Amino acid sequence: AQSVTQPDIHITVSEGASLELRCNYSYGATPYLFWYVQSPGQGLQLLLKYFSGDTLVQGIKGFEAEFKRSQSSFNLRKPSVHWSDAAEYFCAVGAGPSGGGADGLTFGKGTHLIIQP
Amino acid sequence: DAGVIQSPRHEVTEMGQEVTLRCKPISGHNSLFWYRQTMMRGLELLIYFNNNVPIDDSGMPEDRFSAKMPNASFSTLKIQPSEPRDSAVYFCASSLGGSGMNEQFFGPGTRLTVL
Numbered sequence: 001a002q003s004v005t006q007p008d009i010h011i012t013v014s015e016g017a018s019l020e021l022r023c024n025y026s027y028g029a030t031p032y033l034f035w036y037v038q039s040p041g042q043g044l045q046l047l048l049k050y051f052s053g054d055t056l057v058q059g060i061k062g063f064e065a066e067f068k069r070s071q072s073s074f075n076l077r078k079p080s081v082h083w084s085d086a087a088e089y090f091c092a093v094g095a096g097p098s099g100g101g102a103d104g105l106t107f108g109k110g111t112h113l114i115i116q117p
Numbered sequence: 118d119a120g121v122i123q124s125p126r127h128e129v130t131e132m133g134q135e136v137t138l139r140c141k142p143i144s145g146h147n148s149l150f151w152y153r154q155t156m157m158r159g160l161e162l163l164i165y166f167n168n169n170v171p172i173d174d175s176g177m178p179e180d181r182f183s184a185k186m187p188n189a190s191f192s193t194l195k196i197q198p199s200e201p202r203d204s205a206v207y208f209c210a211s212s213l214g215g216s217g218m219n220e221q222f223f224g225p226g227t228r229l230t231v232l
Contacts, residue, residue, distance in 0.1 A: 105150075
């Protein structure tokens with residue numbers, strides 16, 4: 001079974017500063033990896049996803065993430081955050097090509113991002 | 118497209134009552150997922166359907182929980198009888214295609230409070 005760890009429950013960043021949110025996963029084969037964002041009172045929106053190929057993936061809103069197989073990590077980055085980026089961020093793993101068609105995602109507990117003016 | 122539609126958005130009920138949550142997936146999507154979000158446990162997959170057929174219900178916590186998908190445009194999650202520990206936000210999501218790589222689109226959620 002897969003699992004996801006987001007070690008930081010809260011992160012505070014000044015507006016304009018760079019951001020990195022950590023995500024570590026556990027899965028026995030090649031996973032599918034996702035980052036979602038949740039604004040207060042809203043559902044989740046996909047930021048980006050990794051399936052194969054280039055390990056650096058670009059997403060919406062200026063976010064990117066890098067898949068590092070050796071570290072079982074998929075950290076999310078943004079070079080300069082905006083106040084509107086304040087939200088809850090979730091890393092998720094899905095069963096990869098060898099997963100036998102299992103579709104459900106396993107989510108981390110989330111990281112709450114606070115933006116200081 | 119209106120996106121995934123969930124109703125009601127908020128539900129307050131008393132312990133022991135039956136609760137029914139509803140979901141309308143995005144038209145054309147053939148996979149549907151029910152998740153539960155709590156502070157303690159985060160986001161958990163309860164059950165998912167593919168082409169209206171339940172594929173994996175191993176996340177359903179107890180027999181008090183049941184889910185149906187009578188057609189491609191409607192699903193329900195029922196809790197009977199409800200308990201205070203069922204209080205959570207329940208999300209429905211849908212996707213096109215039957216593999217783990219397809220993006221799941223989430224509804225706004227139903228916030229359930231059981232008194």
